[in-house]
Amino acid sequence: MNPPTTQLSNFIRSAIVLLSTAFLAGPSQTYAQAVDDYKDKIYLKNGDRISGTIKELDRGKLRIKTTTMDTIYIHWLDVESIESNTYLRISSTDGSFTSGRIQKSDMTQIMSVLENGKISNLPAVDVTAMKPIRVDESFWHRIEGDVSAGIDYRKANDILFVNVASGLRLREEKYEIDFSFNWTETQRAEDNNSSRADLSGGYTRFLQDRWFWKATAGFERNQELGIDLRIIGSGSVGKYFLQTATMRFEVNAGLAASTENRTDDTEQHSVEGLFSSSFDLFKLNIPMTRLSANVSVFPGITESDRVRVNTDITLRNEIFRDFFWELSFYSNYDNQPTEGFEKEDFGIITSLGATF
Numbered sequence: 558m559n560p561p562t563t564q565l566s567n568f569i570r571s572a573i574v575l576l577s578t579a580f581l582a583g584p585s586q587t588y589a590q591a592v593d594d595y596k597d598k599i600y601l602k603n604g605d606r607i608s609g610t611i612k613e614l615d616r617g618k619l620r621i622k623t624t625t626m627d628t629i630y631i632h633w634l635d636v637e638s639i640e641s642n643t644y645l646r647i648s649s650t651d652g653s654f655t656s657g658r659i660q661k662s663d664m665t666q667i668m669s670v671l672e673n674g675k676i677s678n679l680p681a682v683d684v685t686a687m688k689p690i691r692v693d694e695s696f697w698h699r700i701e702g703d704v705s706a707g708i709d710y711r712k713a714n715d716i717l718f719v720n721v722a723s724g725l726r727l728r729e730e731k732y733e734i735d736f737s738f739n740w741t742e743t744q745r746a747e748d749n750n751s752s753r754a755d756l757s758g759g760y761t762r763f764l765q766d767r768w769f770w771k772a773t774a775g776f777e778r779n780q781e782l783g784i785d786l787r788i789i790g791s792g793s794v795g796k797y798f799l800q801t802a803t804m805r806f807e808v809n810a811g812l813a814a815s816t817e818n819r820t821d822d823t824e825q826h827s828v829e830g831l832f833s834s835s836f837d838l839f840k841l842n843i844p845m846t847r848l849s850a851n852v853s854v855f856p857g858i859t860e861s862d863r864v865r866v867n868t869d870i871t872l873r874n875e876i877f878r879d880f881f882w883e884l885s886f887y888s889n890y891d892n893q894p895t896e897g898f899e900k901e902d903f904g905i906i907t908s909l910g911a912t913f
Contacts, residue, residue, distance in 0.1 A: 597621070597641040598661075599631065607631070611643045614687035616803060616839040628878050630845075633684070638664050645670075646728075647679065648686040650800070653765060655679060656690060685800050688728055701726045705883055705910025717744040720906045733761045741904065743781075751780040753889075753902065767797040771809065780820065781902035783895025789815035791831050805837040813855060819895045829855040829865070844875040866890040876909075883908050 599607045599621060609623035618630040640661040647655045647670060657672030664681040704723040710716070722739040740754040757775030764770065770793065777787040795809025810832050817825040833853040840846040849871045857863035868888040875881050888903040 597639070597643055599636060600638045600640075600661075601631070601635055602637045603635070611639075611641055611645065611687065611689065613689070614684065619687075634682075636664055636681075638662060639668070644690045645687045646690050647684055648800070649679060649683045650685055654763065690729055699727055701728070701912070703881075703910055703912045705881075705908040707883075707906050707908030709905075709907060718742070718904065718906065719744075720908055722908070722910075731763050733763075735759050735761070741906065743904075752778060753781065754778045767800065768794070769796070769809075770794045771811075779889055779902055781899055782889060782891050783820045783898035784817055785820050786818045787815055789813055793831055793833070795833075803839050806835070808832075808834045812858075820898075821895055823895075827860055827863075828858045830858060831855060844877075846875070847871075847873045849873075860893070863891075863893045865892075879912050881910050881912070883910060 597609055597611045599609070599611075599619070601607070607621060607623065607629070609621040609629075612620040612622050612628070614620070614633060617633050619633055619636060620628060620630055622628050638661050639659045641659040644658055645656065647657075647668075649655075655670050655672070655677050657670040657677065660669040660671050660676065662669040662678075666681070667678040668681045668684060670677045670679065702723065702725040705721075707718075707720045709718040709720075719742045720740065722737075724735065724737040726736075727734045736756075736758045738754075738756050741752065743751045743753075755775055755777040757773060757777075759771055759773040761769055761771045772790075772792050774790040775788075777789065778784060779787075791811055791813035793809040793811025795807055797805065797807045799806035810830075813829045813831045815827050815829070817827070819825065831853065833851070835849070835851045837850075838848040849869075851867075851869045853867045855865040855867075857865075866888070867890075868886075870886045872884045873881050874883075883906075885906045885908070886903070887906070888901060890901045892900060894900050
């Protein structure tokens with residue numbers, strides 16, 4: 558095993574340990590602490606009142622965690638008023654955002670938000686998303702994440718696919734930090750095995766009018782394309798062009814720099830452009846369903862005739878609370894792969910997972 562492969566293997570082992578620790582430590586909140594957290598009150602237009610913790614408003618659904626009914630979803634337009642002690646980041650249709658705690662008011666007209674002793678009044682119908690900014694909680698309780706695993710065996714050609722993936726997200730008032738890990742192992746009868754892995758982290762800074770900037774760094778491996786290890790960093794600026802209850806669309810552009818260690822013992826240093834777009838389509842009814850597509854194009858700058866394209870399409874369906882079934886398609890294309898290797902690696906993965 559050559560040094561780049563050993564280096565990546567160490568990163569993969571470290572990622573698995575970190576993500577497993579987060580998964581085990583996250584739910585360790587005591588019952589007494591949990592009960593104390595259910596302080597938000599949601600008043601509905603039909604006269605009902607629900608006590609719990611606001612987890613998010615997304616795609617037209619307000620997600621509430623309660624002690625008696627677990628997690629429930631409420632149509633945003635069915636809410637008459639909210640009285641909340643949760644510190645929230647609130648997004649509006651014009652791309653602006655407000656932070657604070659919701660005060661009880663008639664939300665058929667306005668929603669009142671208190672921050673630093675000042676009240677801001679927002680038209681409730683213009684509110685598109687709310688996310689808790691959990692500044693008073695411990696580090697582990699402020700992290701959200703998911704983990705999934707899948708196995709696929711094809712008897713016709715005696716090929717076994719194994720996939721493990723996970724993600725962690727820390728959301729604050731004006732920024733978000735995320736980490737992701739994805740590993741796929743392909744085992745063939747003729748002992749021509751290969752692996753595909755990536756470990757990446759990103760920092761996103763939210764700006765006004767739906768703009769944002771993002772910096773990422775990561776480690777990649779794809780033996781099908783002859784890449785033992787690629788170290789890549791990028792910076793980009795983007796905008797959310799579409800944000801509705803059922804659809805989201807964003808585009809960003811920037812630059813990327815990478816170093817590749819190839820299986821033929823050569824090393825390649827590259828500067829590339831970066832053009833990326835993401836589209837999400839949601840089904841609001843329970844069980845929740847989400848279709849996501851992401852395309853990233855890397856046109857070469859130092860290698861002007863080289864183009865790389867990464868495509869990911871994922872369909873996720875909630876089985877029951879905090880557990881999901883997922884079908885994913887991925888494609889990695891490089892018009893100048895390592896000599897003797899394919900230009901494209903693609904596959905379909907079926908997996909089961911959980912959120913925490």
